[in-house]
Amino acid sequence: MAPLALGNILQLLIFSCLIAVGASVASQALPNCSGKCGNLSIPYPFGMTPECYLNENFLITCDNSISPPQPQLMGGDIVVTDITLDGQLEILNYVAWDCYNADGTRRDRNFPWLQASMFTISNVKNKLTAVGCDTKANIRAEREGRESTYFTGCMSYCEKRDLLDLNGSCSGVGCCQVSIPSGLKNLNISLTSYYHHTYVWDFNPCSYAFVADETKFTFNNKSFDELASIESLPLVLDWAIGNEPCKVAELPEHKSDYACKQNSICLDAANRSGYICKCKDGYEGNPYHPIGCQDIDECKNSSLHNCISERNCFNTPANYTCFCSEGFHGDGRKNGNGCMRNEVNIIKISIAFSLCVLVVIVGSSWLFFIDKKRKLLNMKKKFFRQNGGLLLQQELHEREASTETILDEKVANERAVEQIKEVAKLAKRCLSIKGEERPSMKEVAQELEDLRKLTCQHPWAEVAVNIEETQFLLGQASSVSTYVSN
Numbered sequence: 450m451a452p453l454a455l456g457n458i459l460q461l462l463i464f465s466c467l468i469a470v471g472a473s474v475a476s477q478a479l480p481n482c483s484g485k486c487g488n489l490s491i492p493y494p495f496g497m498t499p500e501c502y503l504n505e506n507f508l509i510t511c512d513n514s515i516s517p518p519q520p521q522l523m524g525g526d527i528v529v530t531d532i533t534l535d536g537q538l539e540i541l542n543y544v545a546w547d548c549y550n551a552d553g554t555r556r557d558r559n560f561p562w563l564q565a566s567m568f569t570i571s572n573v574k575n576k577l578t579a580v581g582c583d584t585k586a587n588i589r590a591e592r593e594g595r596e597s598t599y600f601t602g603c604m605s606y607c608e609k610r611d612l613l614d615l616n617g618s619c620s621g622v623g624c625c626q627v628s629i630p631s632g633l634k635n636l637n638i639s640l641t642s643y644y645h646h647t648y649v650w651d652f653n654p655c656s657y658a659f660v661a662d663e664t665k666f667t668f669n670n671k672s673f674d675e676l677a678s679i680e681s682l683p684l685v686l687d688w689a690i691g692n693e694p695c696k697v698a699e700l701p702e703h704k705s706d707y708a709c710k711q712n713s714i715c716l717d718a719a720n721r722s723g724y725i726c727k728c729k730d731g732y733e734g735n736p737y738h739p740i741g742c743q744d745i746d747e748c749k750n751s752s753l754h755n756c757i758s759e760r761n762c763f764n765t766p767a768n769y770t771c772f773c774s775e776g777f778h779g780d781g782r783k784n785g786n787g788c789m790r791n792e793v794n795i796i797k798i799s800i801a802f803s804l805c806v807l808v809v810i811v812g813s814s815w816l817f818f819i820d821k822k823r824k825l826l827n828m829k830k831k832f833f834r835q836n837g838g839l840l841l842q843q844e845l846h847e848r849e850a851s852t853e854t855i856l857d858e859k860v861a862n863e864r865a866v867e868q869i870k871e872v873a874k875l876a877k878r879c880l881s882i883k884g885e886e887r888p889s890m891k892e893v894a895q896e897l898e899d900l901r902k903l904t905c906q907h908p909w910a911e912v913a914v915n916i917e918e919t920q921f922l923l924g925q926a927s928s929v930s931t932y933v934s935n
């Protein structure tokens with residue numbers, strides 16, 4: 450486990466170094482090229498000087514005489530507002546207008562055209578929109594790859610302002626809208642009217658028309674007035690590399706012109722000729738830049754990995770894996786079985802726990818047993834005192850003092866009687882109701898043995914030995930008590 454972890458750390462370090470390199474080209478322009486004009490990022494293949502763009506089609510001119518500096522296409526006319534690496538370019542496209550006087554004579558008009566032959570107008574994002582109550586709009590354009598002119602248009606008519614279809618609907622009453630075909634370029638827009646706005650002049654003296662990003666315009670109550678002061682609206686252009694599809698661009702003979710760099714793939718442009726490049730899954734960056742695309746560290750972004758935590762995530766090229774740290778097992782995934790403690794540990798822990806419990810149980814029962822025994826002992830001592838044991842003890846001490854007087858005939862003669870009495874006492878004790886007072890089998894055996902000794906050995910004759918034995922017995926309260934208690 451340890452060498453693996455070390456390997457992981459090493460790889461992680463290498464990856465973070467690569468990512469740091471990637472971060473240094475965040476602007477995504479070529480080295481030593483300015484990647485910004487105003488606040489617009491200009492990524493390669495676009496550029497502002499010959500060594501910074503792929504070819505003249507991707508030239509962006511930065512007009513620094515305006516504040517903020519304005520990025521422009523084609524040496525001036527077209528203002529660029531956004532560039533994306535997925536093949537789109539947002540520009541500002543002029544609104545066409547056609548205005549009349551109350552008597553029906555034309556006051557003024559503007560029919561702009563868009564000339565950007567290397568780009569096509571996105572048919573997905575843009576629509577032709579006309580606004581007015583006596584309005585007919587036309588576009589005339591070229592379609593890429595087809596040597597023919599294309600026309601389309603729409604018309605809108607209404608007689609009263611309060612009869613307008615509002616609410617964003619552009620359905621032909623005050624506003625009309627049509628889709629455009631793919632591949633349009635070099636677009637001319639024009640406006641005509643049926644009655645020169647004479648019937649609607651009081652609230653709508655002008656017609657307006659534009660091809661624009663359909664999300665950037667919503668028709669409402671104020672559109673007639675607002676459009677009078679709107680010069681241009683955003684339009685999305687499609688850009689691509691060359692005019693050949695990927696299968697041609699990828700051929701070895703075109704290798705030197707092939708624009709897709711490391712860790713990227715080639716895609717045929719969706720609505721036009723040429724191709725675009727895209728970072729492979731799991732990579733990010735600028736696929737056109739000479740350094741290509743860099744690996745994404747999925748572990749750094751919790752929305753990109755499903756490991757239970759960043760610590761359980763290991764970044765790999767284009768992907769990542771989840772793992773469990775030492776002592777754990779599982780797949781480390783949130784939607785999987787996560788990480789669990791190894792079972793070996795569970796067994797160890799449960800054994801230790803059971804041992805603890807066992808020790809506590811044994812220990813407490815032992816203490817309980819000791820306590821009970823101590824109580825029993827105390828009770829026996831008590832009985833010993835109550836039943837004159839002390840007196841006997843005292844007498845024995847006195848006998849110790851004058852042994853000769855103790856050993857008189859009377860005692861010797863009475864021995865047999867004493868023995869009988871002792872046996873009777875023992876029998877009585879054996880019949881005792883209270884368990885505590887009953888002698889154990891061992892005690893009975895001991896007592897009988899003592900009696901036998903008393904008979905056979907005549908213990909009182911051998912004084913010295915006897916005193917010792919008595920003292921020994923007296924020293925042990927329990928033996929004394931069994932000997933004397935009734």
Ligand SMILES: *[C@@H]1O[C@H](CO)[C@@H](O)[C@H](O)[C@H]1NC(C)=O
Pocket residue numbers: 487488517
């Ligand atoms: C910067 O860009 C944002 C949109 O990305 C735009 O709204 C803003 O006006 C721009 N600012 C300047 C100073 O160009």
Ligand SMILES: *[C@@H]1O[C@H](CO)[C@@H](O)[C@H](O)[C@H]1NC(C)=O
Pocket residue numbers: 562589590591635636637
């Ligand atoms: C657009 O108008 C310009 C100027 O009137 C003209 O030169 C050009 O050919 C027109 N383009 C199309 C596609 O009609």
Ligand SMILES: *[C@@H]1O[C@H](CO)[C@@H](O)[C@H](O)[C@H]1NC(C)=O
Pocket residue numbers: 615616
């Ligand atoms: C506008 O649209 C909303 C919902 O889309 C609808 O409830 C409302 O009646 C509409 N108003 C008009 C004037 O059409």
Ligand SMILES: *[C@@H]1O[C@H](CO)[C@@H](O)[C@H](O)[C@H]1NC(C)=O
Pocket residue numbers: 615670
């Ligand atoms: C539309 O505009 C007119 C006049 O400006 C106003 O009286 C009316 O309330 C507006 N209607 C809506 C739905 O905004």
Ligand SMILES: *[C@@H]1O[C@H](CO)[C@@H](O)[C@H](O)[C@H]1NC(C)=O
Pocket residue numbers: 750751752753
């Ligand atoms: C994490 O990934 C999501 C999805 O790709 C992205 O939208 C978001 O910006 C990322 N967050 C960070 C901090 O990179």
Ligand SMILES: *[C@@H]1O[C@H](CO)[C@@H](O)[C@H](O)[C@H]1NC(C)=O
Pocket residue numbers: 730731767768769770771
């Ligand atoms: C990444 O790895 C997971 C398994 O760890 C796999 O299911 C997934 O398909 C991989 N994704 C890619 C893009 O290779």
